[in-house]
Amino acid sequence: MEALIALSIGVLTACGVYLALRGRTFPMVLGLTFLSYAVNLFLFSMGRLGIGQPPVIRAAATAYADPVPQALVLTAIVIGFAMTAFVIVLALKARAELGNDHVDGLDES
């Protein structure tokens, strides 16, 4: 299972990097979104993987997942959301100010 998760993180990162390196704002934003997924999963996996043992205190439970990475990821998700929202709006602003959606404001095509 760990290999699957590592692979997924790797694929998400690779896709994110490739898209973030594109020259237009929209694919770039998609790339950043991918990176955000990858990073969240990565951070989450730092607490190792466990099935069926959520960190909610119950009388019957014997083992719990580590709550710390989960709390960190939650923070990271929300911050990532704020950043994504900002960069999306900025892309629009750039489109309006620069006249095209190239990340450098130059229309090469």
Place this chain on the structure above:
Amino acid sequence: MKMLPHPLLTPILAAIWLLLNNSLAPGHIVLGLLLGWAIPLFTVHYWPEAVHIHKPLTLLRFMAVVLLDIVLANLVVARLILGRPQSLHPAFLKVPLELRSDLAIGLLANTICLTPGTVSARLSLDRRFLLVHALNAPDGGAVIATIKQRYEAPLKEVFEPC
């Protein structure tokens, strides 16, 4: 502002609250009622119109019919999906509407979607026709008739009795 804008909504929300919490504890009942009272106060402006249910029994019967039809519909659709796709006779049907209120039309459209092989595809801008797509309707007229009689009529009774 009315203190109880939607008298019916309060118990429904309270009930849903209890469902959500899977609990009948007195605390949750109080809280549920509180929320059931407060949320409509906040959302009163969002409701399209005052909902008046004229024949609750008809409504209940209608719901039972629909529930049954849903089950049947699924069996029918399952058979059609598993069968030979080439044998299907899909069709677009134009159902003339007598219903006028948004809510009733919406309910009808939803019902059509949930029931045998039909999907409501488009409501004309003047709201006089509902375009329905049928998965297998060799006889379109029959389907239209069923819709009008089986679903539209009771809905009209319940919501627009005039």
Place this chain on the structure above:
Amino acid sequence: MNHLAIAPLLLPLLAGILLLLIRHRGIFPRRLLSVAAVLGQIGLALLLTGALSGGDILVYHLGNWPAPFGIVLVADALAAWMLLATALLALFALLYACQGGDARGRHFHVLFQLQLFGLNGAFLTGDLFNLFVFFEVLLLASYGLILHGGGRARVRAGLHYVVLNLAGSALFLIAVGTLFGVFGTLNMADLARKVASTPPSELGLARAAGLLLFAVFALKAALLPLYLWLPAAYAHTSAPVAALFAIMTKVGVYAIVRVYSLIFGAEAGPLAHLIEPWLLPMALATLLVGMLGVLAATALRRQVAYLVIASVGSLLTAFALDSVAGIAAGLYYLPHSVFAAAALFLLADVIARRRGATADHLESAPAIAQAALLGGLFFVATMQMIGLPPLSGFLGKFLLLRAALAHPAAAWVMAAVLLGGLMGMIALARSGSVLFFRTLPAMDQEGRSDTPVPSPPTPLMKPLPFGTPGGEGSVLPVAAALVPVVGLLLLGLLMTIFAGPIQAHVASIAEQLSRPYLYVHAVLGVRP
């Protein structure tokens, strides 16, 4: 319970919230509140400095949870020093902004205060993930500020700045995550303790994480080759924001100093001196490439931006020497370079507004009003910035070179610093000469096809009343506009006059930094 450590965070946060609540009120009360909050922060920074003068380290357990489980704020001498520099800088940037720039877009003061919240938090926190959070706070506030007012070039530069920093934040999380995954803690003191006894099987991971973290901080600090976001961003944002941003690169520098002296410092066992082979060459290269940028720049603001890059190079050179004297030199140089760069940014704006369409481009334009005064200030500010005697820039450079002599790479340091100084001098002599000497006759409109057409002379030059929002091209009343500039230069002058006591103070900070166990002991109550 001594709440002094959290006060510098609560003050800007509450001020920001209050400013948001009174956003309908006139601009004056908002300015008043904003300035008062910054003055308060100066006071708090001074109080904190005083409270720590005995070498104490204040540890504040947020939520009353013990370290390393809860988040702690750690106010040591370094943090207090950064807080003081930031608050002083903020005051003058704010005073400049209060002359109309703040009204050119929404929420300037809220963003400004929350920017300070983020900065102060980054300096005070003793938790690596919390550092990330405060980085994000200060970044998002900076995104807002950098775009304040809008405009084509500003938006493009802002986009680059934002996207690059988003990538940086992602890497930050990966690095912090790996450290957490290996050591199971986020508390920096705890990490320091655990890193020191890293088992061999985890060394690769820990080293990779430590170096990835360095890449993040290097990006924020604008080290070569990651400085590329800076020139355009600083050159195109509004002047007070550029002035405030003089501290932004220093956050990266601070993080480098903090993390690589505490966690991967001398006492980190197998991971000691992790970035040492990297830092000095990168810093020197940054210094030189920054100065080459200063030479190549065709506009004053961009030139100053490159000066900021070069100053980061000098600064990190000092820290890279990894000696008490080097760190002390860096700590002296840091506020100096911040004040000087800010003064130059503000001054460049004052000058540019007086040159009509030519703005800050290094081309001839009609002679500007109050040229003698502005020229004099420019002269002093430049001397300050490129380290010409007798001002603080020179003293910083002197301390740096003096500290470098003990280092094996002293020759390289000396060559780079001196060459950099020379390039800066050549470049700024040219700039000053173009701006103040090579002027066109005021009314000469003909026969100058190769130079940009001078702006229509009078209408734009009319001073605006205090506090009126105006276009970017408008001219502020010179006296009011120059108060912050003079103030910042005076700070440099004070740093010159009181160089002795300040040097003693930074030496004691450096002394504290060179003994990370003091920090660890203060936070965890145990000696590693």
Place this chain on the structure above:
Amino acid sequence: MLTLVIPIAFALLGAAVALSVWRLLRGPSAPDRILALDTLYVNTIALLVLLGIHLGSALYFEAALLIAMMGFVGTVALCKYLLRGDIIE
């Protein structure tokens, strides 16, 4: 009995997921993809509920509820985009 049924059910749901993903990737039209995504959401709800039964944990309920809600909003937004471009107007 359950020990036999649950793996079968997992297999069926897995196949359903696979079919939906196939349609999603295959298209060909935008509504096809949206429909496939919507179906995938519903499949996921079924999967989660089954997982809850399988693990005897009620903690998956909220996720199912939220998928139902969010999936709907997503589908609506995507459709609205196809119809009007400006989804909030």
Place this chain on the structure above:
Amino acid sequence: MNLLLAVLTPFLGAILVAWVSRFGRSHAAWAAGGVALAALVWLLPLVSAPFAGATLVQRIAWMPAAGLDLAFRLDGLGLLFAGLILGIGLLVILYARYYLSERDSMGRLYAYLLLFMGAMLGVVLSENLIQLLMFWELTSLSSFLLIAYWREREQARQGARMALAVTGAGGLALLGGILLLGEITGSYELSVVLASGDVIRAHPLYLPTLVLVLLGAFTKSAQFPFHFWLPHAMAAPTPVSAYLHSATMVKAGVFLLARLFPALSGTPEWTWLVGGVGLLTLLIGAFTALFKHDLKGLLAYSTISHLGLITLLFGIGTPLAAVAGVFHIINHAIFKASLFMAAGIIDHETGTRDMRRINGLWQFMPYTATLAMVAAAAMAGVPLVNGFLSKEMFFAEAVGMATQMRLGWLLPVAVTVAGIFAVAYSLRFVHDVFFNGQPIDLPRTPHEPPRWMKVPVEVLVLLCLLVGIFPAQTVEPILAVAAASVLQGPLPRHDLAIWHGFSPALWMSVIALVGGVLLYGARRPLYAWHARYEEYLDARLVYDALLRALLAFARGVTRLFDAGSLQRMLFLFLSFALLLGWIGWRGGAAALTGPRALLPVDGVSLLAACALIAASIAVVALHRRRFTALVLIGVVGLVVSLIFVKFSAPDLALTQLSVEVVTVVLLLLALYFLPQHTPAESHPMRRSRDAVLSLLVGGGVGALAWAVLTRPYTSMGDYFLANSVSGGGGGNVVNVILVDFRGFDTLGEITVLALAGLAIYAMLEKLRLDGPLNDAEGRAWNRDMHPAIMASFTRLLLPLALLVSLFILLRGHNQPGGGFIAGLVTAVALIMQYLANGVEWTHSRLPGNMHPIIATGLAIATLTGLGSLLLGYPFLTSTFGHLHWPLVGDFELASAMAFDLGVYLVVVGATLQILIHLGLLHGKTGDALTFGKGGLQ
């Protein structure tokens, strides 16, 4: 403190004079003169000490720990120079009053002059070498201002910048040299350094130290090959030249040689470097001077030559040579200052400095001509004038040196040749200007200058004669003390007599005089010959080429990096991170895979991972079809949530799901205003390059994750699990961490969210965009803005959704949920209304202004944290308790829940703020709408 005051007086005086000058030109002159006199007055009480052989040191602590104090020193050398600086300074001030035209700003010139005077005094009176360097650099800076005084002249600006660049560079080298001196001797104090000559000379750093110090001295004193700036500095007003280039600025370099003579001299390196450079400069200066048609150009090269002479003397290094060097410093200052002033008078009177046009001025200004001729005689080294004496000593030293080394005879020959040229150019200065026929086409008709313009020249020429005729009575005392302080030891026997008998030096003088006359006689063919090569002989060409190369290099490097390309920046950043990560990992030498037991793979998980990977790759492959990519991303978000669910993180799954849908809505809003397709613009090379980097980075991060996942784990999580209920009052440990253990993170996080809301609002405020009229395929949009069925049902769903969000909020402390998720659900429920019913409809029901909600949320969260301060606990300390309400039963209340409420409000406010204002972006709707009281703020 007199020394400090003497140095400070001119600096402060500069400001005074700048202010006084507004009252009139004479006022400025009087004030400037007064300042110079005041500085002199501070020094007067101290004068006796050097003559008594004492060295005065005065000190104020500045940076004692760094060895940098304000320390001043007055000894013979300092006194001599201070006297020259102030004396000639006074004369220059007087002269300048009459030289400057009405157009020129008197105050500015005097202010700059006084700045320079102060800097120069600082150089010669410094005890601390770092302090000396500071004043040294100030002389460069103030001379920059002085040379560029006529700022509208291109030549002046260029000359000033060149002087600054060359002397400034030398200053930086000198700084290095002084630092090394400090490193060797442990102090920057001259007293220590001068006493450590043996230590310094024996130190391995001696050579670099020497070279760096000499670079400083040579650039300042215009020694070859740095001499070229001096002629270009002649663009300065002549009083400036008379001051800077005779007695002060250029003398700073030789002053430094004299000052550090005991510390650095006495080695072959010193002799070869200093002597060699001095000799070359002497020859080149003398040679070039003859061919300059510009009056000041001739004097400039003559100055270079004489500075070379002095340098050569110090290079020879014998005590007597040092005495001669000091003596020539004095003599040169006197005669060259007067010559510059004379040249200034000529320039002033004729309007030109071109000797090819200036002829026969004797007829117009015989008095001035007489003065100039005496001074020129001094320059040529004619007996009975001061220049002769020091030149004789110089010749004698050259002869003395000749006996000490192989090919030594070349030295007397070379200096004699230089002497010949010196006589020739001095002769030219006299003959070509005052005789040689009639003037040609002068702009003005010359006549004698104003009375007071001549006085400074008279004084100086008188000094030339007095020193030349009565050296022992006039110059000997000051020369003795100055030379003694240069040598820091006993003075050699020297005789300042005019007649020493028929020594070799005398013969050399005779040869020089006769040869000079002959050479001048043959001038015409020489001029013609020189004119052909002139353009190749200018060292400035080299400087210009170097500067151009530097600029080109700077532009090249800067363009290489700073191309304004985001893609390049990102690529660099990621590559750099990759490199660092790789090197870091390699440095550890451990196995990638750890020993931890792994979880088995099940079919559904495998399927989900495949779906994730397939969808991700599909997004990349189809990314140019933006809408399709967006739909496909939905799978990714969903699978990520499922991973969270699967691995025991329900809170994360809920958050991820909610964030996902809001992000999709955001992206759709953006997509509407952006092009529907991405043009294919990346070159295949770039695409493959990017692909390689992506794979490497992805592989790196994946490997990192794998390495950690397979390693055993000790977590601090147990502490939280153990204390969550007892200490935090909640069973959902993740939530308790968020609102309690690490509530401070959350406070920062909602600040980020609030900031995003505010910053986005600020960004969008004035933005109006036109959306496309057609979709990507060119179809017109559907006319049905708000499909009725969707509209009516979403309204019905609102109470339900709100109920669910409150449910999630209230249970968050104990069950999955919490403020974030609840806030997002509420926001999504409200967004749904916008989607289905439109902005106008919704805005009439929901306040569009989210600022109060954001502010309230932040305030609640902060104030909750502050509450604990009142009770004496740290910020954010939580408390909780169980209330027993009749009928209702036990009800838990935790302060953390209030904090969570703040979180909830911020999330709702910020999310709605962002989405609503994006929705309003469309020009057609945004402008037409009006909103309730206060508008959208």
Place this chain on the structure above:
Amino acid sequence: MLEYLLSFLILAGALFTFIGSLGLARLRDFYTRLHGPTKATTLGVGCMLIASSVYFSNRGAGMSLHEVLVTLFLFITAPISAHLLAKAALHLKLESLAPPPDDDPANS
């Protein structure tokens, strides 16, 4: 008995869900594909949710009826989704096996 009921519900749920997705994959135009998920899947999930309700209600921790809520929600939203999808498809004039409806501008 309970186990049989549960097994039946689970199996039925899974089967209907599968059939719905099968229809999505198998049928030949968008409009017919639309039928599968909107109906079969809804019922499938409904069965599954009822199974869950039954399962958790019989674990001794009291009734578990909140699953009803998800069902309710799905029954309200799925038709709307389907309706909108059909509307979008009509707007985009997707190819259809059935004769396409007349394009009365009033019906767009």
